[in-house]
Amino acid sequence: IDGFSAALGLAVAQSNARVNIGTDGTGQSVIVADSLDVLSNADTGVYARPPSKFAALAVGVSLNTARIDVGDAYIMTAEDALFQSSSDAKLNVLADITAGEIIAIAVATTVQVTDVASHIGEEAVLIVGGDLLVAGHTTDRNRTHARADGGAEGSSGMAFAVSVQHGTTEAWLDGDANVAGDISVQAMQKSEDVEAQKSLLFPSVFPGVSATANLGSRSSGDALEDLSSGIKSPIMGPIGKAGSALWAKVFDSGANSTTLKRNPVEWGASIAVLYDENHVDARVGTDSTTTDDRADIEADGDITVAATVSNRPDVTAASTVIGEKETLSANKDKKLSGTNSRGNAIAVGVGIVNNDAQATINGSADVDAKGELAVRADALNEIDVLDLWGINLVSPWIEEFVTDHKSEQGDRVVNNGDTVRASKDHSAGGGPGYYTYLGPSGNNIDLSQTDFTDTNFWEPYYPGNGTFVSGFRNFSTYMDSNLGLKSNLVDTWSQAVAQGQKLSSVGLSATAMVMNHTAKARIKDGARVNQDPDGTLPDGTAGPAGSFRTDTQNVRVEANSVNNTINLVGNFLTPNASNLGLKFEPTEFPRKWKPGRDKYSPLLGNNDTIGAVGLTGATFVTLSNAEATIEDGVDLYGDS
Secondary structure (H helix, E strand, O other): OOOOOEEEEEEEEEEEEEEEEOOOOOOOEEEEEOOEEEEEEEEEEEEEOOEEOOEEEEEEEEEEEEEEEEOOEEEEEOOOEEEEEEEEEEEEEEEEEOOOOOEEEEEEEEEEEEEEEEEEOOOOEEEEOOOEEEEEEEEEEEEEEEEEEOOOOOOEEEEEEEEEEEEEEEEEEOOEEEEOOOEEEEEEEEEEOEEEEEOOOEEEEEOOEEEEEEEOOOOOOOHHHHHHHHHHHHHHHHHHHHHHHHHHHHHOOOOOOOEEEOOOEEEEEEEEEEEEEEEEEEEEOOOOOOOOOOEEEEEOOOEEEEEEEEOOOOEEEEEEEEOOOOOEOOOOOOEEEOOOOEEEEEEEEEEEEEEEEEEEEOOOEEEEEOOOEEEEEEEEEOOOHHHOOOHHHOHHHHHHHOOOEEHHHOEEEEOOOOEEEEOOOOOOOOOOEEEEEOOOOOEEEEHHHOOOOOOOOEEEEOOOOOHHHHHHHHHHHHHOOOOOHHHHOOOEEEEEEEEOOOOEEEEEEEEEEEEEEEEEEEEOOOOEEOOOOOOEOOOOOEOOOOOOOOOOOOEEEEEEEEEOOOEEEEOOOOOOOOOOOEEOOOOOOHHHOEEOOOOOOOOOOOHHHOOEEEEEEEEEEEEEEEEEEEOOOOEEOOOO
16 A cells, blocks of 8 residues: 555574583582683674554564583682673664654564573682682663654654563672682673664664654654755655656556645654663572581682662653644655644653662671671662763763872772773882773772772773764764753653644643662671681681781671652653754755744743643652661671
8 A cells, every 4th residue: 555564673682601610510620720711791782673654563682691600610720710791782673664644653672681690609619819700790781762753744653662671690609719819799780871873874872762753744853863864865855756656657546646635633642661670699608598518708808799780761752743834745745735633642651670789698608808898789770960961062071081080099989980090100000091990889999009900890991082972972862852851861751742733732641660779788697707817728728827817807788779860741842953943854955954933932832732731640659778787697707
């Protein structure tokens, strides 16, 4: 049928990376090495964008598994030992209908499942001459976007975006470990925006789950997308018109008519749904209540057990229905006649997010550290001021040269992602330069004595590299239909606009958001902490008497839950480049663009608001549970 087409885009990516040591039941595995890196990485990239003028269904699925399992194994290293599993899943899924002539239906769906684990089992024995790191790291990047653009003459635009995400990240040290340096058991999950090109030409960033429906305008609302379309129009425009003319001659469809009647009733509906669940678990000692085999963990340095979830959800639903704004059809090849009598815009956003961070020393563990013992759990939905609207236009340059810490400051509490400038006199490793911290948050580190060449915890960067691209990515988000307010300020956005119809304009918008955060840092009943004053030598004999009583055996148990959100819901028109005076024509070369007649009136009504009705509803539920506990029945020695 002329004017109707449907397309399905399905992309499925599965990555499975597993490392097994001493798990086959045939006897003990033995590894002796100068240093040991055991890595399991599962990375996927999913892209789906089916082209259509009527209906599009885009589905993206990412299944990532990265596991390290150490069973009956004896491992000895002269230097560091690293066991790290990681996953990086990127989903960029779009159902995009532009300039549909009668009806536009766009559905985008993503499913993301991640299983990351580094398990050192009960039978394992580790003798490490340097530092020991047991880590699980998960990075989630998800853009699920549905856009239904009915064009200037469309009667209905419906957009539905649904994303389901589930992730488990674990780092377990259940066996015996005797370590000459530091021990770090860390499980971390974080979410990031998708970096991609806008209209194939411009680097940009795209957050979260969004559904948008637009009727009554030839412009996409995004200046850069219209610019790209305008550049291509001298080539693609004549091809499209020639195809329509050929179709009309062959099938006598009437497509060669010079007029097109407006639809009297316009409908715009958008629904965006996010379900996101993240479980992060870092532990020492098995949680089994039936085993008699205790984990014996000893470090001549510090011991850190850290679980961190850092996740900022983003949900957008927006519907805009404008009556009788345009006089020509989407391709500007037909005149529009008739009246838009009624307009209805509906926008609904729904989000359910569960973040669970557990950092535990179980009752089956004996843990001794000459230095500090830290148990920390963080469930974070935290606003970074440098990423906010306006500030992020200059922050790429600020962040490149202004660091969080300096090496000469000595002892500092350092969080994941913090930056450090090493002075020209730094001699502990790495030399002068700039470094990003990759380890768990809340670590107390003497930066003056830090070896920045340790790639398990530090990554060098070079100020100025990539700054322009980062800055332009941020700038490009300001060219959308709300001057970047959604991308750079607001976390949940539900907006319904119906304007310009002759009889009635109705806008209905609603948001329902549930955020459930749990952060628990615990030393459980039965655990024995710093009970061995002498320590144990690598050969299993007792160390020098009192060698572990260093006056630095501090014990910290911390839990943090942070939940910052900026939410917006309502029936209103936001400022953008078009209604602030520049008329965009995606069917014209940019040099023909000219000042438009649209005017932005944020506070006062005008003739377009006569007969308008708006209803708005919002429900936000935030549940936060942060527990830092040393249970009864724990034997503990600490200097502070």
